[in-house]
Amino acid sequence: MEDLKKFFERDKFAALCGIELLEVSEGYAKASMKITENHYNGVRTVQGGAIFTLADLTFAAASNSHGTVAVAINVNISFTKAALEGTLYAEAKETTRNPKISTYTITVTDDSGDIISIFEGMAYRKKQKLEEFAD
Template sequence: MEKIKKYFENDRFADLAGIEILEIKKGWSRVKMNITEKHLNGVGIVHGGAIFTLADLAFAAAANSHGNVSVGINASISYMKAGKGKILMAEAQEVSRNPRLSSYTVRVTDEEDDLIAIFQGMAYVKKDKISLTG
């Protein structure tokens, strides 16, 4: 899984957001984002776009964990509670997979393990294999 983790080092937007991939297994991933001022919206809570970005990277890591390039084709998020803490975690779990489509549920929680958001994502599985050479 280190190859997949290394592959995501090229995700410049996730890097800009300060997201760290903690662990990847087949069909599963866990990522973390330390909340800073740059993640807050105008009312002082974590911006929905930051939460979506965190969940989206967890989804992408889990979807690509099988070794084939997989790209998101649909995603939705439900915000359950305002993000006010210092850390957000996202854990993606594969729900179903076939040769062309895969589906994932991502739970976003804070450092108290309170549920902040639930993300659903569907990916198109390409024939291309993950490559570290570009």
């Protein structure tokens, strides 16, 4: 699904955050974000919004992987450990899918494999095809 990876390169905010989409297949996606000084909050841990953005892009890629436009209608994130340095990885797995609604669990881990956050997302599947938005 190289085309889907290329499609998500258009996400300018994720690119600004340094997020790279590594893999996409039906109902699955994996992305990474190398931590830089720009990701830190006031107490020198990775800002929650940066972690959320990593998880959210991965959710978007997995939920749109079937070729139909899918948009978030509900998300929840739990932060389980502070991220300090290295690279973060997000892995999205589809848990349910029907013609209108699909759900995903996205786990964000650090270089050691420790869980940093768990993000759960619900997407609404629209009638539009993703290819309608291709350049």
